[in-house]
Amino acid sequence: MVLSTEEASKQVSTPYPPIDPNPSFTRVLLNFKPKEYAVVVASAAGSAFFGYLAGHPVRVPSTYCATAIGTLGGFCYSFRASLGRLLGFEPNN
């Protein structure tokens, strides 16, 4: 079974018109809105706080680990929102 990128990208019907059916990683990052940057920062900060509270007996390393988890989570949310706008899954006025 051989699929071209064009055929593969046509498999999914989207509710909104796609801006770019096969965007690059950089293009998705550049398409971030300020709200999405705020989500990354907020999730990192919130996770750091909970990581410190739950970090007994290693509070500082636990804070770093929780910050990494939170940053990754916020980044994944923002990346998907940005990618969704480019692919046409989310509103992209």
Added chain:
Amino acid sequence: MVIIINISDIYIFIPELYLTLTVFILLIYGIFYSTNKYYGYPILSKNFGYLVVITFTYILFLIINTPDFLSTYFPSFFFFNNSLKWIKTIFLLVGICYVFLVISNISLEKLNVFEFFLLFILSILSIFLIISTFDLLSIYISLEMLNLIFYVLATIRRTSEFSTEAGLKYFILGVFSTGLLLFGIALIYGCIGITNFIDLSLFFQSIMKEKSILEIPTDLLLGLVFISTAFFFKLSAAPFHMWSPDVYEGTLTSIITLFIIFTKITIFFLFINLFGTSLFELFNVWQKLTLICAFFSLFLGTFIAFAQTKFKRFLAYSSINHVGFIMIAVSSINYNGFYSLIFYMMIYILINLGIFASLLSLRNFRNYKFNHQIRYISEFTILSKTHPIIAFSILIILFSISGIPPIAGFFTKLIVFLTCLKSSLYSLVIFAITISCLATFYYIRIIKIIYFDNCNVWLIYVPMDKSKAFVLSFSVLLLTFFCLNPNLIINSIYIISTIN
């Protein structure tokens, strides 16, 4: 065969990708700091538990914010629809409740390994993959991932011979059942060259227009039988149940919760995905297999449980009984069959969360040095005097399991029986009602032991912690007050079972 992964696949796969990357972060953190001399080689198990809760919260957020659509990805090995979104949400919520249940028990059991929670996250990842499968090959790969994790978890207490024996039994019999699954997949592929669910569905729809069941190649039917046998093995449905009481008895109580709740729910969803959609045309074949297993599960799960004195073995046979009821719901062809199945599984999750919250909190504080989990049913005699609220909670949960109204368990059995009557399975309903009445005996027997038996040995139990109390109260309140506002759960289940 060239498979091109499109970036739209990444869009759908982001929660699972996040889970995988979080496992890497936690693994590096665990390895570096658990062996860190500066921090005094700290025990990180509780810390990991809270980090897992943070992770699950983010994944919950990611999954709930997924837009509604229907698609396959990677390509057509997995699928995504709106009902999967809510099923994954339920698994995550149950996962968070599970972490609250076991987080303090890990240190009491002296299971000071951070890998326990890593394996739990990986098991949730494999569960997500299993319920999203759309191909026979991806069933095998994701199911085997879950099995390998559970083999390790069964033997995680390396200093215990019981644990090692249980893990070894689970491994050998699990591998045997996986062999059956693979053989069934190989027979189907060898006969028709198809593994994808949609292709299988189209094939059987076209072939059943021209041929009867008797004209279908034997290899195909044998493949179906082997695959369903493998699933029944994993579910510990009778007559393939022999391994489960021994494995449950030897494994830690914290880990049995995983086996009883997560494995059974996952395999049943997989069963519906495969047999309810792509192999739906062969319903007359797999319905008979399901009915035979339902009959044996109800019969053996009831009568062998009478003889049990150890609580873990009793729970194993009780879960076999539950599997029998769920298989009755699966055997009903119409839409209501799936609705009653999902409803039964929701209440089954609540019941098991409650029973394990009670069980995990009952640690015998003997000699003020050694404490062990309650083992025998006879050790419940002291409970109504020392822990009246826990005793009452166990009473509510046991009433729910036995199907006494107006607790939620009664409505689950009622809906399953009504679904069977609609499908004209009259003799099965009469048998199931009889078995349900007989099974009530051994649940009521526990209540009699708790409230009416004379206590000869006064045991001191470790006080229940807040996280277990939260899970227990959540479970008992929902089970008890379900009858006051049943629409709360029924409407949500209706939405999950009808969308896409």
